Amino acid sequence: MLKLSKKADYALVALSHLQATELPASAKEIADRYNLSAQMLANVLKTLTQSGLLASKRGAMGGYALGKRPEHIFLGEVIDAIDGRQSLSDCTSLDKRCSAETNCPAKSPILMIHKKIKQFIDSLTLADIANREILKGVSIDIPFSS
Amino acid sequence: MLKLSKKADYALVALSHLQATELPASAKEIADRYNLSAQMLANVLKTLTQSGLLASKRGAMGGYALGKRPEHIFLGEVIDAIDGRQSLSDCTSLDKRCSAETNCPAKSPILMIHKKIKQFIDSLTLADIANREILKGVSIDIPFSS
DNA sequence: TTCATATCGTACCAAATTGGTACTGATTGT
């Protein structure tokens, strides 16, 4: 649980790279650079483009560039685009529902915890991620304790 | 991604129940009460017992009770016990490693984000989870923004 | 003692997800 898919990993590598170099790059270039499966990365980048996170140019000398400014690319968006929006638990998504349903004592807490985590990853931008120094300073305050 | 397994769900339901009633209960009782697969829940409770989160008593009139005080049962423990300790990404676990390795621009940020989330779930206890009112008041402050 | 109730240990299988590949078509610069 709490695991990023490899595709999401690839997406972050590519986005970080594009953010750092500020130059367009082809899927192959990036794959070679970081020793990733070219075909798989190509699929990932294609998906990111469909979601508007990347801008693409076809043909010779084509490639990918960031589709928005790094400050406007949120980690949550990236994960949603690649893995599809998912809930922390099936019972916190509206369509599916677990058998316990109404009288379940865990449902509401799980939902709240899910919201907190989502809030967190939605608050992180590519710019934040790329800037390690800033990230180091982040602290999550949990103002209650048992 | 970021998904709790159904078994972890079951574990939380059972733990919440035991915390709320303050009475021992058999696997079957709990399964019936919340309409869960009895066999599966039994397996889950067994695992929780092995991890010391529950205390069991065998035979007729046997059953399960909390193995520690609710304030000492951490969400992180529960998840680790059921799903096995996992990392947000394979590259943040020491044994496995992704092909990008050393020159990967995403590795360090992913590791940090992983730590934050882990910190969060490790800070939540069964007592917190059971007490919705307290949980509602929780706010995660992220003191930087883009 | 016998029996019903429970946990314990373990093994197993089916369904879903994820990791990874292949191939064809459409664009575009040289």
Add this chain to the structure above:
DNA sequence: ACAATCAGTACCAATTTGGTACGATATGAA
């Protein structure tokens, strides 16, 4: 024309997850 490169889609293998089965062991009660 041609090579480079993205777009679309289909496919399969590996892994993980969901879910079941069953024999062994312990315990309380009739």
